[in-house]
Amino acid sequence: MYTDKVMDHFSNPRNVGEIEKASGVGEVGNAKCGDIMRIYLDVEDNIIKDIKFKTFGCGAAIATSSMVTEMVKGKTIDEALEVTNKAVAKALGGLPPAKMHCSNLAADALHKAIEDYKKKLKSDSYN
Amino acid sequence: MRRVYMDHSATTPVRSEVAQLVTGYFTETFGNASSVHAYGREARKGVENAREQIASLIKAKPEEIFFTSGGTEADNMAIIGTVMANRDKGKHIITTQIEHHAVLDTCKYLEGQGFEVTYLPVDDYANIDIGQLKAAIREDTILISIMHVNNEVGTILPIKEIGQIAKEKNIFLHVDAVQSFGKIPIDVNEMNIDLLSASGHKIYAPKGIGCLYLRKGIKLSPLFFGGSQERKRRPGTENVPGIVGFGLSAELAGKEMEVEIIRLTGLRDKLINGILEKIPESQLNGNRTNRLPGHVNVSLRYIEGESLLLMLDMKGIAASSGSACTSGSLDPSHVLMAMGICHEVAHGSLRLTLGKISTEEDINYVLEVLPEIVEKLRSMSPLFNSMEIDNREECSTCTLTK
Ligand SMILES: Cc1ncc(COP(=O)(O)O)c(C=O)c1O
Ligand code: FES
Numbered sequence: 001m002y003t004d005k006v007m008d009h010f011s012n013p014r015n016v017g018e019i020e021k022a023s024g025v026g027e028v029g030n031a032k033c034g035d036i037m038r039i040y041l042d043v044e045d046n047i048i049k050d051i052k053f054k055t056f057g058c059g060a061a062i063a064t065s066s067m068v069t070e071m072v073k074g075k076t077i078d079e080a081l082e083v084t085n086k087a088v089a090k091a092l093g094g095l096p097p098a099k100m101h102c103s104n105l106a107a108d109a110l111h112k113a114i115e116d117y118k119k120k121l122k123s124d125s126y127n
Numbered sequence: 128m129r130r131v132y133m134d135h136s137a138t139t140p141v142r143s144e145v146a147q148l149v150t151g152y153f154t155e156t157f158g159n160a161s162s163v164h165a166y167g168r169e170a171r172k173g174v175e176n177a178r179e180q181i182a183s184l185i186k187a188k189p190e191e192i193f194f195t196s197g198g199t200e201a202d203n204m205a206i207i208g209t210v211m212a213n214r215d216k217g218k219h220i221i222t223t224q225i226e227h228h229a230v231l232d233t234c235k236y237l238e239g240q241g242f243e244v245t246y247l248p249v250d251d252y253a254n255i256d257i258g259q260l261k262a263a264i265r266e267d268t269i270l271i272s273i274m275h276v277n278n279e280v281g282t283i284l285p286i287k288e289i290g291q292i293a294k295e296k297n298i299f300l301h302v303d304a305v306q307s308f309g310k311i312p313i314d315v316n317e318m319n320i321d322l323l324s325a326s327g328h329k330i331y332a333p334k335g336i337g338c339l340y341l342r343k344g345i346k347l348s349p350l351f352f353g354g355s356q357e358r359k360r361r362p363g364t365e366n367v368p369g370i371v372g373f374g375l376s377a378e379l380a381g382k383e384m385e386v387e388i389i390r391l392t393g394l395r396d397k398l399i400n401g402i403l404e405k406i407p408e409s410q411l412n413g414n415r416t417n418r419l420p421g422h423v424n425v426s427l428r429y430i431e432g433e434s435l436l437l438m439l440d441m442k443g444i445a446a447s448s449g450s451a452c453t454s455g456s457l458d459p460s461h462v463l464m465a466m467g468i469c470h471e472v473a474h475g476s477l478r479l480t481l482g483k484i485s486t487e488e489d490i491n492y493v494l495e496v497l498p499e500i501v502e503k504l505r506s507m508s509p510l511f512n513s514m515e516i517d518n519r520e521e522c523s524t525c526t527l528t529k
Binding site (some may be wrong): 054 | 451507
């Protein structure tokens with residue numbers, strides 16, 4: 001049911017964990033099936049220096065989380081904003097149809113983390 | 128790699144005695160049981176012998192057994208057949224919220240046909256309240272359909288008490304015994320059961336064979352029309368190999384039942400105790416003792432069932448889960464929901480069901496592998512690091528359904 005790529009990211013997830021004093025944190029949850037994805041960013045000079053995730057969910061939820069971290073590590077914020085849920089699924093060689101909507105939220109979590117980062121930047125500049 | 132099958136409630140392997148017998152009925156004793164020639168007569172003999180084997184396991188008469196394509200068909204036939212034949216007497220059906228979909232969806236269908244259905248709620252242990260059953264009975268109630276053992280959590284329902292009530296009120300009682308048939312004792316007379324569904328593939332017979340027990344004298348409208356097989360209750364050329372296999376497996380199940388109950392209860396309790404001891408924040412779903420021998424269902428908090436199943440599978444362990452993510456519909460198990468278990472805990476449910484091929488070594492292996500997997504998944508879970516006791520309160524108020 002899952003591609004080899006999905007199984008690879010599921011069984012050896014990249015970048016699991018948390019970042020202390022993260023530049024930005026983003027979390028999405030799926031009300032229907034109850035999964036939660038959280039992404040932590042460490043941004044320096046507009047570049048994602050480090051990224052970590054924690055996910056409560058199915059194999060696809062873990063694999064997409066892992067994949068999105070791999071896709072944007074070292075990239076600029078603008079490049080990261082261009083990554084879509086669809087692109088993550090594609091990079092994994094596709095997901096089963098039932099999982100396309102439920103578990104494919106990793107890019108959303110990433111974008112939320114970036115939003116959080118931008119908000120923090122703004123409030124910092126006021127201080 | 129070591130492989131451990133712990134999903135006997137889903138299906139079982141065909142036991143070798145049965146496989147051997149069935150093969151003979153495919154290749155040699157292949158006649159149509161309705162034919163007059165020797166081939167036909169031999170096949171007929173096999174079918175009637177199986178009918179006796181099955182009847183004797185539940186203390187029924189052979190002529191009260193009707194072969195079907197499995198548990199689903201038997202459930203459909205029992206419920207639709209009874210209410211259609213008795214619609215002049217009433218239109219009300221009583222069942223429970225925790226039935227298999229073969230019963231629930233049949234009842235839903237009948238609601239669309241003008242029947243009315245009461246779905247009895249259950250308590251934390253997936254058991255019904257007899258008082259609520261009595262209160263639900265109406266003047267126009269024609270059928271009570273309640274399962275003997277729940278397939279997801281293993282709870283044994285009080286069929287004898289229910290049968291007593293049904294008998295007093297003159298209401299037909301159908302029992303979905305797919306999970307209990309051949310595993311724990313059933314006596315259709317002592318329990319006052321009027322109709323009962325059973326399935327072969329849960330007791331080491333092939334898939335696609337089952338039967339309906341129909342108490343003599345009860346009217347039943349057929350679902351199928353055609354030949355005169357199964358006394359017109361279920362037309363269609365008999366699945367002779369399946370039937371003889373089912374018959375033998377039922378006979379062997381009866382002979383081995385007493386010993387198997389003791390053995391599987393011991394293994395089950397060892398597994399339950401081991402999990403609860405070794406894995407913090409784990410809970411047993413269902414009752415500790417009032418459950419099918421060999422049936423374990425636990426929830427391991429902060430992790431999700433499908434990822435758990437995938438990791439167990441990588442270690443050779445086959446199990447199942449009531450998590451929304453494994454259901455296809457992305458809804459969590461209706462049984463766990465009916466028990467008032469919150470979404471998050473239902474998400475981390477794991478069903479391990481033992482059977483003939485299960486050994487003590489299997490249990491030890493699972494107890495060795497499972498805690499490591501749970502730890503790995505928890506280390507990835509955003510819910511786990513904030514693991515404080517007040518978290519639990521949050522959960523109990525979150526998505527509670529009752
Ligand atoms: C309680 C219950 N009823 C009915 C069925 C359906 O039986 P079958 O697979 O033979 O159609 C099952 C099997 O999963 C079951 O567990
Ligand atoms: S987390 Fe529920 S289906 Fe993916």
